[in-house]
Amino acid sequence: MITLENLQKTYPAAHGENSPAPVLRGVLVNIEKGDFVAIMGKSGCGKSTLLNILGCLDDYTGGRYLLYGKEVAAFNSKQKARARSKTFGFVFQSFHLLASETVLDNVKLPLRYSDIPKKDYDKVALSTLESLGIAHLSSKYPSALSGGEQQRAAIARALVNSPDVILADEPTGNLDSDTGKLIMKTLTRLHEEAAKTIILVTHDVKIASYADKLIEMRDGVIANCFSCKKGGEC
Amino acid sequence: MSVKHLMLAMFAQRDMYGYEIKNMYDTLLVVNENLNFGQVYSTLARLLRDGLIIQIQDSENETQDEKKIYRITKNGSDELLHWVSQADNWNAYPDNLSYKLAACRIIDRDALLSSIEAYRVGLVQKMSELTKTQQRLSDEQVGASLVIERNIFRLESDINWLALCIDKLNAQVENDYS
Numbered sequence: 001m002i003t004l005e006n007l008q009k010t011y012p013a014a015h016g017e018n019s020p021a022p023v024l025r026g027v028l029v030n031i032e033k034g035d036f037v038a039i040m041g042k043s044g045c046g047k048s049t050l051l052n053i054l055g056c057l058d059d060y061t062g063g064r065y066l067l068y069g070k071e072v073a074a075f076n077s078k079q080k081a082r083a084r085s086k087t088f089g090f091v092f093q094s095f096h097l098l099a100s101e102t103v104l105d106n107v108k109l110p111l112r113y114s115d116i117p118k119k120d121y122d123k124v125a126l127s128t129l130e131s132l133g134i135a136h137l138s139s140k141y142p143s144a145l146s147g148g149e150q151q152r153a154a155i156a157r158a159l160v161n162s163p164d165v166i167l168a169d170e171p172t173g174n175l176d177s178d179t180g181k182l183i184m185k186t187l188t189r190l191h192e193e194a195a196k197t198i199i200l201v202t203h204d205v206k207i208a209s210y211a212d213k214l215i216e217m218r219d220g221v222i223a224n225c226f227s228c229k230k231g232g233e234c
Numbered sequence: 235m236s237v238k239h240l241m242l243a244m245f246a247q248r249d250m251y252g253y254e255i256k257n258m259y260d261t262l263l264v265v266n267e268n269l270n271f272g273q274v275y276s277t278l279a280r281l282l283r284d285g286l287i288i289q290i291q292d293s294e295n296e297t298q299d300e301k302k303i304y305r306i307t308k309n310g311s312d313e314l315l316h317w318v319s320q321a322d323n324w325n326a327y328p329d330n331l332s333y334k335l336a337a338c339r340i341i342d343r344d345a346l347l348s349s350i351e352a353y354r355v356g357l358v359q360k361m362s363e364l365t366k367t368q369q370r371l372s373d374e375q376v377g378a379s380l381v382i383e384r385n386i387f388r389l390e391s392d393i394n395w396l397a398l399c400i401d402k403l404n405a406q407v408e409n410d411y412s
Contacts, residue, residue: 210362214358228363
């Protein structure tokens with residue numbers, strides 16, 4: 001499903017700097033449909049950059065990224081936008097819900113980029129909220145929700161277009177430990193029951209341990225990649 | 235190891251057969267290797283010898299004289315309460331890895347680093363296994379869940395500490411060669 005071959009990302013030299021800054025220095029990864037992958041590593045190791053490239057939110061500067069066998073570098077902006085809305089659902093550390101919109105309206109937002117008729121938006125969004133057990137929050141505004149509720153609303157927004165892959169960047173980073181566990185249980189359920197491919201980035205090994213495959217990054221390269229299933233290969 | 239005390243805690247609930255003790259032990263302490271029957275009966279023999287339990291006649295199965303049923307004694311209950319009330323000791327690890335690290339400047343550091351990396355990966359895999367086991371527990375298995383949680387926290391601490399070890403040993407190697 002996702003193949004990275006010697007993937008590189010180098011930012012141009014910043015003002016006052018002499019040399020460009022390589023962030024990814026040759027990443028080799030293969031992710032199959034239905035995998036639950038955690039990308040671990042310290043701050044600055046390149047894991048969020050990698051996630052942004054996977055989600056077509058950022059470009060790479062070297063190597064190859066094949067999505068369903070197609071080279072992403074060759075995608076035009078329309079194809080990239082389609083991948084972002086159809087293939088991937090995004091969950092962020094800071095939830096990124098619009099404060100001026102209700103939960104239902106936040107969840108409906110990605111549907112504007114789908115083929116679903118406008119008249120069905122409410123029904124689809126509500127059904128997604130129901131699947132996560134938070135339909136009762138639909139008329140509330142984000143400021144009235146707890147952190148865990150906001151993150152579950154954000155997960156509903158990520159799911160509403162039925163993407164194949166959920167990309168989660170430190171999804172529990174702003175939550176206490178118990179609420180973080182609830183979010184991880186939600187993601188695990190999506191993986192096990194809805195067969196979603198989950199790729200999450202975290203610096204927390206306890207969060208990473210929910211995944212079946214772990215990729216550990218150091219200084220822009222993969223230091224370790226291993227399966228958590230007994231006898232499993234990376 | 236307090237297998238005998240965990241057994242006394244089970245006998246404090248009710249009289250039990252040896253196989254019931256084994257099953258309850260395995261349910262309570264999901265995280266450890268299952269207790270084998272040899273350990274069950276050798277521990278029962280010690281508890282009997284020390285007067286902490288007694289063997290009684292099973293009134294409901296008088297014909298099955300091979301089945302032995304056990305009951306906690308007053309001494310057993312006192313011993314159980316003493317065990318529960320005692321503060322626990324924290325032990326420094328005098329394990330194999332500690333000795334390897336103590337010798338890090340006089341042994342092959344590449345081999346040491348590679349063994350630490352492999353050990354750390356094994357711990358992460360173990361943590362993942364425990365996380366998934368904990369998720370499968372029912373709400374009633376609160377004791378087992380707490381024991382698993384303790385081990386997850388210990389693993390987290392070791393995994394992070396091992397990353398620090400790797401960084402420091404690598405820095406040491408670079409210093410030695412610069």
